[in-house]
Amino acid sequence: MKTLVVFYSRTGTTKAVAERLVEALGCDSEEIVDTKNRRGSIGFLRSGYDAVKRRLTTIKPTRRDPSEYNLVVVGTPVWVGTFSAAVRTYLYLNQNLPENVAFFCTYGRGSEDAEKVFAEMQRVSKRKPVAVMGLKAKDVKKGVYEHAIQRFVDEIKGSARQVK
């Protein structure tokens, strides 16, 4: 099954997970690049504001066409109980995702934010995910998330059996 991992990461946590997934799935990847400056405390506040307002941003043109894949995995950090402006913009611009998608996110606080994010990503993308995975940033930094990766990958591969 041809799979693509698409992700945005402001400070590297979601990127570390995406890289591990690419390795485990042996698939292509696409990093979404936000052209807005999101560094430092001003960037933090701007990101929070954009998330609350559900604002879109300007992302660099992406290289891969998601419609050429059987399954697209989308990853984002949690921002104020929702997902990053860059991933919102990607989903808005790419309404040609395949039927099969999976979502993952990294978060600082609690997993209830992850559940909200997945529900909203499902609404925005109009795709029901075959698998979801929320990871605490602390666990990612400590490298203790292999168990979750394995479960997520197994669920994705399990769904592949139904994909022609």
Ligand SMILES: Cc1cc2nc3c(=O)[nH]c(=O)nc-3n(C[C@H](O)[C@H](O)[C@H](O)COP(=O)(O)O)c2cc1C
């Ligand atoms: C603007 C902003 C808002 C955030 N809001 C939340 C939140 O509502 N809930 C939460 O659990 N973590 C929140 N976080 C923490 C991030 O989700 C967490 O640090 C994440 O792993 C960062 O991923 P990244 O390194 O890939 O950018 C927020 C971070 C930022 C920058």
